[in-house]
Amino acid sequence: MTSAADGRTTGEGPLLSVVLPAYNEARNVGPMAARLVEVIGAIPGLAGRFEIVFVDDCSKDDTLAELRRLAAADPRVRYVSFTRNFGHQSALRAGLRHAAGEAVVLMDCDFEHPPELIPEFVARWREGARIVAAQRETAAGDVSVFKRLTSALYYRVLDAVGDISIEPGSADFLLLDRTVVDTINGFEDHDLFLRGLVRWLGHPLVKVPYRQGVRSEGESSYTLRRMVDLAVTGIIAHSVKPLRIAIHLALVFALIGVLLLVYSVVSFLAIGHTVAGWTSIMSAIAILGAGQFLVLGIIGEYVGRVLRETRRWPSFLVAETERSGAIGDRVVD
Numbered sequence: 001m002t003s004a005a006d007g008r009t010t011g012e013g014p015l016l017s018v019v020l021p022a023y024n025e026a027r028n029v030g031p032m033a034a035r036l037v038e039v040i041g042a043i044p045g046l047a048g049r050f051e052i053v054f055v056d057d058c059s060k061d062d063t064l065a066e067l068r069r070l071a072a073a074d075p076r077v078r079y080v081s082f083t084r085n086f087g088h089q090s091a092l093r094a095g096l097r098h099a100a101g102e103a104v105v106l107m108d109c110d111f112e113h114p115p116e117l118i119p120e121f122v123a124r125w126r127e128g129a130r131i132v133a134a135q136r137e138t139a140a141g142d143v144s145v146f147k148r149l150t151s152a153l154y155y156r157v158l159d160a161v162g163d164i165s166i167e168p169g170s171a172d173f174l175l176l177d178r179t180v181v182d183t184i185n186g187f188e189d190h191d192l193f194l195r196g197l198v199r200w201l202g203h204p205l206v207k208v209p210y211r212q213g214v215r216s217e218g219e220s221s222y223t224l225r226r227m228v229d230l231a232v233t234g235i236i237a238h239s240v241k242p243l244r245i246a247i248h249l250a251l252v253f254a255l256i257g258v259l260l261l262v263y264s265v266v267s268f269l270a271i272g273h274t275v276a277g278w279t280s281i282m283s284a285i286a287i288l289g290a291g292q293f294l295v296l297g298i299i300g301e302y303v304g305r306v307l308r309e310t311r312r313w314p315s316f317l318v319a320e321t322e323r324s325g326a327i328g329d330r331v332v333d
């Protein structure tokens, strides 16, 4: 193992690994590999010591066949293929475990993250940065208004309740030094929220601005449900405050319920009419019911995570790598 914060090593392994999760990216992996070879090959001092590691998240199209072909044609292209779809964050984790480089770049393989930024990442790394992160600068029209607004709101909430602060425009487009990769590989949480974790580590984050490219082929596979899932994971992983908010909310709802009760008793004693009682009882039940469901929901989220972590199930399973070679035809539902 070599220390390579400055990019100089004595070993013969790759200096740079580029990890790319790929889900239904058959039309992108080939052009992306070619572009990466071109861009990284031109970085002075690397002397061809790089590898490109694709993580096929059990794609339903021909991504795996493409990866087999690319790896057979160029030994610098490697791949890991999952037994089933484990999601983007698990693919990133698998890539980090399989990458051998002294620095590891993580990026999407749909050209939204421009490969042309990698030489700048490497330059910052050679200057001593352990984490270099791309910072998306948006111009109107680059990203949908909905995505921009929800992402800004989400990071504000995370900042308020969590133990980390993430700037809007952050993406999983980063370079990590080997020391950081080894640290992250030592974490065994099932639910990875890489964007949060790299900030939590505490190393200074060197930022490189970029304009997001346009997804070249295929569709975004981050559905709204997946985005909400990742958002909840981010908050739960970085904060127990929602549990406390639940208690505060429960107190507020209980107080409202008591006030309503006092009001109905006082109005019954003072005015003597009983019909009004039905309304106040119903509203008290409704408010308390809503409060209880909310609190139970929040607690349920945390309990679910605790259960998942204690089971210690792996966050991904590998079906095949470039070393194992093709293992028959895969049945994908």
Ligand code: UDP
Pocket: 020, 021, 022, 023, 024, 025, 057, 085, 086, 087, 088, 091, 107, 108, 109, 110, 112, 219, 220, 221, 222
């Ligand atoms: N991806 C993955 N597994 C999934 C969904 C996506 O590995 O279940 C990959 C996808 O191929 C891409 C990256 O993760 O390289 C980001 O996904 P996508 O482009 O769909 O998200 P967006 O950038 O649109 O938020």
